[in-house]
Amino acid sequence: MRFQLSPEQRQFSASLHDFLAGADTASTARAWAAGEHDRGLKLWRALADLGVFALLVDEELGAGPVDLVVAFEALGYHAVPGPLAESAAVAPALLTGDRLAALAAGDLVATVVAPPHVPLALDADVAGVVLDLTGADVAAGDPEVVRSIDPARRLFRVPAAPAAETAAFDLGVLAVAAQLLGAGQWLLDAAVAYAKQRSQYGRPIGEYQAVKHLLADVATRLELARPLLYGAAVAGDTLARDVSAAKVMAADAAYLAARTALQVHGAIGYTAEHDLGLRLTKVRALAGAWGTGSFHRTRVLR
Template sequence: MDFLLSDIHSDLASTVDAILTKADMPTIIRAHAAGDPAAVTPVREQLAEAGICGLIIDDEHGGSGAGVTELVVTAEQLGRHGMPGPIIESLAVAPKLLADTGQHLRLGPIAEGTPVSCAIETWQPNAADAQAADQVYLLASGTLSVARIASTAASVDPARTVSTVAVDTVLVENVDSPAGAVSAADLGALATAAYLLGLGQTMLTLAAEYAQSRKQFGRAIGSFQAVKHHLADVAIALEMARPLVHAAALGADGMVPANTNVLADISAAKVAAADAAYLASRQALQVLGAIGYTAEHDLSLYLTKTRALVGAWGTPAQHRQRILNSL
């Protein structure tokens, strides 16, 4: 099986990267953390114009009609820049959840860039960045509802909040996913895995650049073998996790043999990507030292976001248990 990206995927990644690079995302992340979620609105509008916000929404309802492979390519670029807000929920979870439950008329605003958040029992019972969303959906006890925010708490990531939500308006009762089918929560886990890959890549880049410029004993610290080995371990972890993410995306798109356990593949991708990104955060901080954790340095934006997302859309323990159950 070929996991190499096609020219179409490379062009998609370049488009998203160009939009986010031009936007100066570190400044937007800091504004979001300071209580200004509208700071990211112009970027979201540009992504919507490029068809990114409605990537997996079908053409009939205003989307691009793309697949999960395109979704993970996009999510990795969003992670490279650390785009704040309920981006995974808007890009992956809500479109899948609403389409699966027949709520297609609610997809149009999402494709146009309206941010939404979701909470799904077991996998993500609290809604991320619900205060920055125009709509919050809750799937609990087999019932899909529009939810209201009950309470909100800060997370380790200053640019991310988590909210407990309660039922406001019931939309669909007796929601039941077929056994073995990829659910909205699974798609959230896979998109989060891709986002974490992007975060890990950015932290590796920041650490490598610092290692080349910082000097000790008259030499760049990147010339020391211990530093090289730390960064090489990160590069290997990221490169080993990326094919797992791409393979799981192919599975979710139905492009694998029928006997493939796609859900276990998604869990493997989430675990590997989370471990790789967390390793990147630890090693980058070791290379940069205390300056890397200061609010003034961009590395801190990605360190805290990584820690917050390791347990998003399924904890490592939950996903490891699913892999174990599949063996």
């Protein structure tokens, strides 16, 4: 099958990257992790103005899962915080009426809890609604905070019944897989740029064959994951199988990108002030979000 993004989709991707590149998302993510949400919510509304939260809501846009993947690659690349997959991918399949309109406009933040694969509600303290996969509201009450490896992912233990895997669940998986691929691409780009700057023995380390091989391996893994991701977006009746395959490949590729970027950067990559850390922790957290690798591999096999 021959697949290519339309000119409109490429323009949408470029506009998101241009906007987010100037939005200082790194500082926004750090503020979000500290419990300061004003900047993040302002960014949320700006993304709504660009149509991110209306992709699966507004039929006049003519958008679908492919457009969702385009958006979430950009969101993952720039480490945008918040329950993005829950609000832009899952909640549109669960909400109706005024709440759906508010979601598309960026006036409502939604999160989802769906044990066993989504046992914790992301950012339940910020969300205006907590849903299960049937579309029912879940009473958050005073939820227990659970620490995540990614400080920008604030997880809350909210009582909810086990949920079956639905089309809404698969859209959440698809969105997270796209975020992982975007984060992996940022890590590769950062590692390549640093390899051109950092010198050892009078030469940039990027000139050494061993470093070139490390970076080439990451580029190959990312490029192998991308067709699976977009293939899942157009899969239709086989969405469950294909989206699980895409999640496995995107998570593995992003994890390799994270390890390699850290190796290339050396000690500076361990510092909390470096933006590398925002993606390292996010990749590790998203790899297990919306279903572990073991679950998705078993699903493909089944």
